[in-house]
Amino acid sequence: MLQVRLLEMPLTELEQSVAAELDDNPALETNSNEPNDTDNYDAANNNDEQGEEDFDQQTEREEREQALDAALENIGRDDEMPETYGRDNYNNADYEEIVYGDTTSFYDKLKEQVGEIDLNPQEEEVLLYIIGSLDSDGLLRKDLESIADELAIYHNLDVETADIEKMLNVLQTFDPAGIGARSLKECLLIQIERKPDSWAKEMMKRVMNECFDAFTKKHWNVIQTQLQLTDEQVADVQAEIRKLNPKPGASMGETQGRNLQQITPDFIVETDDDGKVSFYLSRGNIPRLTVSPSxxxxxxxxxxxKANMTKGEKEALLYAKEKVEKAQGYIEAIKQRQHTLSVTMQAIIDIQRKFFVDGDEADLKPMILKDIADRTGLDISTISRVSNIKYAQTKWGTFPLRFFFTDAYTTGDGEELSTRKIKIALKELIDNEDKKKPLSDDLLKEELAKKGLPIARRTVAKYREQLGLPVARLRKG
Structure with missing residues (x-):
């Protein structure tokens, strides 16, 4: 369970976990004399060759010894327990003032709001999974049945869609308004509902509920007739609707620093001029860990x-043994995390090497969690945990690990094409089309086929909608 928990943590959260464990367990120490090796978390059994200590090392050693002495003094007292310094002791001003830089991500800001409400563990896990499923606009494009399936496969949670919808409704109460909506209409209605009661609010709701088709086609003359509005009233409603945000996630990113460059990367990927791709794990502010020699x-x-021990000495032995074993277990869990992250990242690089060399998103191959699981021999659930809220810094920018995963579209001939590549080509066609004569979905299908991307017209329409691009008549300039 400890290995699973550490595996899910991004680097900044792991730093906090290590700090908390160091405070909680006096048998766990930092060893600044170890070589600067990302995998060096060996549990030392002695420190005879350490040499002279500097002031900081001496101070730290003395503090550890004092903590040990204080803990041992309390062993054997029926009415007292050794004091620990875990997460619960962080309820003080000094801890609250710790700042890890302006790295608050879109996910983190929503996760903060999760912590402000009363949920049981399963509800919280479901809610966090929904948040992790939002697109960059802050909208939920997946259907609830798919989320239920993914929770069952990746998290071993059997959750009814009604319970998922309940958590989605909770998310939709978060800020910014509109977050977690499943459609543009729902997104705008959530924002409208939060406005104070007024004539304009009622009219906006009627536009969305009674005239949404006309609204999407910008047929305000139809809306005006149906709702029996004057020219001035139509102008007022239009002005209020323009204040709504169709992409609440994007605006949240601007105000909360969602720029991926601000996020602490877990992997540093380097590509040299010869096309050789290598990487290493970023260790951030995590110190080397070792078992306390004392x-x-x-x-x-x-x-x-053992033969000559008193009862108090036996209790002291059990206490020390427990702390040493816990320290060794934590160090081993950190090492296992390093290994799992390393083999996963190497497998991703092996499959997506072309992207890491040239930085062209269209070169990303179809790749799903099972592909990495098959290459590494790890469970799909493990790969899911590794790829969740972790980032890789590359020559071409910093990307969430989920960026490298892309579904496949299978043509009639059985050829697998990357959906990412198709969407990029589709967007380029629409961006470069003659706005006086925009391309219909049928024409877009033909142009994609010329580029070696033979897909059905309904698939063109599906991907166009996923890209947030309107039909041809609404793109006409």
Missing amino acids: FADMVDHYKSN
Whole structure:
């Protein structure tokens, strides 16, 4: 469970976990004399060759020894327990003032709001999964049945769609208004509902509920007739609707620093001029960890003198042994996290090497979680945890790991095409079309076929809608 928990953490959260564990377990120490190696989390059993300590090392050692002495003094007292310094002790002003830089992401800001409401563990996990499924606009493009399937496969959670919808309704109460909507109409209605009661609010609701088709086609003359509005009233309603935000997630990114360059990357990927791609794990502010020599020595001492132990000494042995084993387990879990992240990133690079060399998004191959699981021998659920809210810094920018995963479209001939590549080509065609004569979906289908992307017209329409691009008649300039 510890390995799973650490695996899910992004780098900044792991830094906090390590700091909390160091405070909680006096048998766990930092070892600044270890080489600067990202995989070096060895549990040392002695420190005889450490040499002279500098002031900081001496101070830290003395503090550890004091913590050990204080803890041992309390062992054996029926009415007292050794004091610990875990997460619960962080309710103080000094801790609240810790700032890890302006790295608050879109996901993090929503996660903060999750922490402000009372949910049971399963409800919280479902809500966080929904948040992780939002697109860059802050909208939920997946249907609830798909989310239910993914929760069952990747998180072993059997959740009814009604319960998922309940959590979605909770998300839709978050800021900014409109977040978590499943459509443009729902997004705008959520924002309208939060406005104070007024004539304009009622009219906007009627436009959305009674005239939405006309609204999407900008047929305000139809809306005016249907709602029996004057020219001045139509202008007022239009002005109020223009204040609404169809992309609440994008606006949240601007105000909360969602720029991916501000996010602390977990992987640093380097591509040299010869096309060789390599990477290393970013360790951030995580120190080297080792088992406290004083605790390890005490365990060895007591083990060799078992026959002559008093009751108090036996209790001290059990306490020290428990702390040493916990420290060793934590160090091992960190090492296992490093290994799992490394093999996963290497598999991603092996499949998407062309992108890392030239930076062309169209070169991303179809790749799903199972592809990486098959290459690494890891479970799909493990790959899902690794790819969640973690980032890779590349020559071409910093990307969430989910960016490298793309579905496949299978043509009638059985050829697999990257949906990402198709969407890029589709967007380029629409961006470069003659706005006086925009291309219909049928013409777009023909142009894509010329580019070696033979897809059905209904698929063109589906991908165009997913890109947020209107039909041809609404693109006419």
